[in-house]
Amino acid sequence: MKIISLFSGAGGMDLGFIEAGFDVVWANDFDLDACTTYKTNIQDHITHGDITKISSKKIIYDIFEGDFSKFVKAEILKQNNNITLEDLSDNDIEYEKAKIDVIIGGFPCQGFSVANTKRSIEDKRNFLYKEMLRIINDFKPKYFVAENVKGILSLHKGKVFELIQEDFKEIGYKNLKAKLLNSADYGVPQQRERVIIIGNKINKPITFPKQSHIHHDKYEGKGKKHITAKDVLEELYHIDTVERNTDKRIKLKTKDIHNHIAYTNVESKFWGRKHKVDQAEICDYLKEWRNKKGISTKKVDEHFGYAHTAGHWFRKDNKSGSIPKPSDWCELKKLLGFCDKYDKQVTEFVEKEIKFEQSLRIANWDRPSDTITASTPEIHPNKHRRLSVRECARIQTFPDDFIFKGSLSSQHRQVGNAVPPVLATQIAKEIKKNL
The missing domain is CATH 3.40.50.150 (Vaccinia Virus protein VP39)
Incomplete structure (x- = not known):
C-alpha cells in the first residue's frame, strides 16, 4: 500500500x-x-x-x-x-x-x-x-x-x-x-x-x-491507565546530558542513546528592553538614514561581517523587520551618522519576569507530560536543566535509535512538530x- x-x-x-x-x-x-x-x-x-x-x-x-x-x-x-x-x-x-x-x-x-x-x-x-x-x-x-x-x-x-x-x-x-x-x-x-x-x-x-x-482519575480497573512522563523518563533521570551540537551518545544498558542534549537555562527572569519600541518606526528611521548615506544593505552586511542580517534592519515590509542589538546599534550609528532619537528605546534593558507559562512549567512526572512544543521545552523535574531532545522524543514515542540532526533548537523543533x-x-x- x-x-x-x-x-x-x-x-x-x-x-x-x-x-x-x-x-x-x-x-x-x-x-x-x-x-x-x-x-x-x-x-x-x-x-x-x-x-x-x-x-x-x-x-x-x-x-x-x-x-x-x-x-x-x-x-x-x-x-x-x-x-x-x-x-x-x-x-x-x-x-x-x-x-x-x-x-x-x-x-x-x-x-x-x-x-x-x-x-x-x-x-x-x-x-x-x-x-x-x-x-x-x-x-x-x-x-x-x-x-x-x-x-x-x-x-x-x-x-x-x-x-x-x-x-x-x-x-x-x-x-x-x-x-x-x-x-x-x-x-x-x-x-x-x-x-x-x-x-x-x-x-x-x-x-x-x-x-x-x-x-x-477516571480509571475503574478496565483497560490501561495513561502512561506517565515518569514511565518513559525515569531511567534517564540521573544520567548527565552530553554537549549540545555533537553526535556524542550515552550507553544505557545494552543500547546507545542519541540526542540526550539539553538547554541549561532554567531562570525565571530575562533581560528585556526597558522602553516600549515601535519596530516599524525604527526600521523606517534606519532605512531613511541608510538612504541619506547612500550605503547598500550588502555593504552594511560586509561592514558587520554578517550574511543577510542587516537587511532586516531596513525592511520594506517593516512588520517582519528586526531591531539591532545594542552593540550593533552603536556601530550602525557610527556608520550612518544618525542622531540619539531612539538610543534609549533600543539600548536600555532591564531584568523582567518571564510571563510565558511554557518557559516556566516543570515537566509533569506522575501523569502524562504537557504538550511537547516546537520551542524551548519544559524544565526537568530536577530543575537543573530543560528536558533533553531524547526525553522529548520519548514523550513523543520516537524509538531510541531514531537520530535527530541539526542544532539543538532545530532538533527540539522537529520533535515538537511531529505526530x-x-x-x-x-x-x-x-x-x-x-x-
Missing part, C-alpha cells in the same frame, strides 16, 4: 504508517534539517523544497525514477521520443498509474493555533492545505489523512474548517470525518490534542482508533482494515 507524505517533518506520521505496513514512495518538507533526519532514519525518498513550487508531474516523475513509459500516455510518447518533463501537461500524465492508496500530511498550523491570538483567515500559512488538496486531486488516493491543531476547528467561529471540508468534498471526498484526539488516550505519555481529518472515496466507513488508555508515531500507527491500522 503506497503513500505520499506531505509536510513530513522528521517523519513521525510516516514512521507510524510504515509500522502498520504502508510504503512511503514520496515525501516532502521545507525544513532541511528535518529532511536530513528523515533520510537518516527512514529513507532518502524525501524531497527538500517548497511544496508550492513542486508540481504533481515532478512527484510522479520521482516516483517512477524518470521512466516516462510508466506514467505518460502512450500516444504522447509516440509523438515525441525525446520528451522532457517540461514538455508535458497534466493531461499528458496518467496519475492513477502511481496507485497511491493514501496521502498523509500535517499541513503547517501556526496560523490555526489557539496559542496564536492574531490568527487570521488571511494568514498565508492557513492555505498551505490547498497544496495538499492539489496533490490529492491529481493522484486521487483512496484515502487522505490530515493532522492539525485544535484551533483549526474554532478559527473564525468554525467557518475556516467548513471551507476546508467543502474543498475536499468538491474533489470527490464526500465521505469525510474529523475528530479531536488526545494522544494520551492512545498510549502516548503526553496530553496532546490534535484534529485528525480522514476522507475516502471508496465508500467505506471512516473509523478512528478506539481509546486504549484512561485518565488516572507521535504510536498514535499514527493506530490511525494507519484503522485505514488498513478498510483497504
Whole structure:
C-alpha cells in the first residue's frame, strides 16, 4: 500500500504508517534539517523544497525514477521520443498509474493555533492545505489523512474548517470525518490534542482508533491507565546530558542513546528592553538614514561581517523587520551618522519576569507530560536543566535509535512538530482494515 507524505517533518506520521505496513514512495518538507533526519532514519525518498513550487508531474516523475513509459500516455510518447518533463501537461500524465492508496500530511498550523491570538483567515500559512488538496486531486488516493491543531476547528467561529471540508468534498471526498484526539488516550505519555481529518472515496466507513488508555482519575480497573512522563523518563533521570551540537551518545544498558542534549537555562527572569519600541518606526528611521548615506544593505552586511542580517534592519515590509542589538546599534550609528532619537528605546534593558507559562512549567512526572512544543521545552523535574531532545522524543514515542540532526533548537523543533508515531500507527491500522 503506497503513500505520499506531505509536510513530513522528521517523519513521525510516516514512521507510524510504515509500522502498520504502508510504503512511503514520496515525501516532502521545507525544513532541511528535518529532511536530513528523515533520510537518516527512514529513507532518502524525501524531497527538500517548497511544496508550492513542486508540481504533481515532478512527484510522479520521482516516483517512477524518470521512466516516462510508466506514467505518460502512450500516444504522447509516440509523438515525441525525446520528451522532457517540461514538455508535458497534466493531461499528458496518467496519475492513477502511481496507485497511491493514501496521502498523509500535517499541513503547517501556526496560523490555526489557539496559542496564536492574531490568527487570521488571511494568514498565508492557513492555505498551505490547498497544496495538499492539489496533490490529492491529481493522484486521487483512496484515502487522505490530515493532522492539525485544535484551533483549526474554532478559527473564525468554525467557518475556516467548513471551507476546508467543502474543498475536499468538491474533489470527490464526500465521505469525510474529523475528530479531536488526545494522544494520551492512545498510549502516548503526553496530553496532546490534535484534529485528525480522514476522507475516502471508496465508500467505506471512516473509523478512528478506539481509546486504549484512561485518565488516572477516571480509571475503574478496565483497560490501561495513561502512561506517565515518569514511565518513559525515569531511567534517564540521573544520567548527565552530553554537549549540545555533537553526535556524542550515552550507553544505557545494552543500547546507545542519541540526542540526550539539553538547554541549561532554567531562570525565571530575562533581560528585556526597558522602553516600549515601535519596530516599524525604527526600521523606517534606519532605512531613511541608510538612504541619506547612500550605503547598500550588502555593504552594511560586509561592514558587520554578517550574511543577510542587516537587511532586516531596513525592511520594506517593516512588520517582519528586526531591531539591532545594542552593540550593533552603536556601530550602525557610527556608520550612518544618525542622531540619539531612539538610543534609549533600543539600548536600555532591564531584568523582567518571564510571563510565558511554557518557559516556566516543570515537566509533569506522575501523569502524562504537557504538550511537547516546537520551542524551548519544559524544565526537568530536577530543575537543573530543560528536558533533553531524547526525553522529548520519548514523550513523543520516537524509538531510541531514531537520530535527530541539526542544532539543538532545530532538533527540539522537529520533535515538537511531529505526530507521535504510536498514535499514527493506530490511525494507519484503522485505514488498513478498510483497504
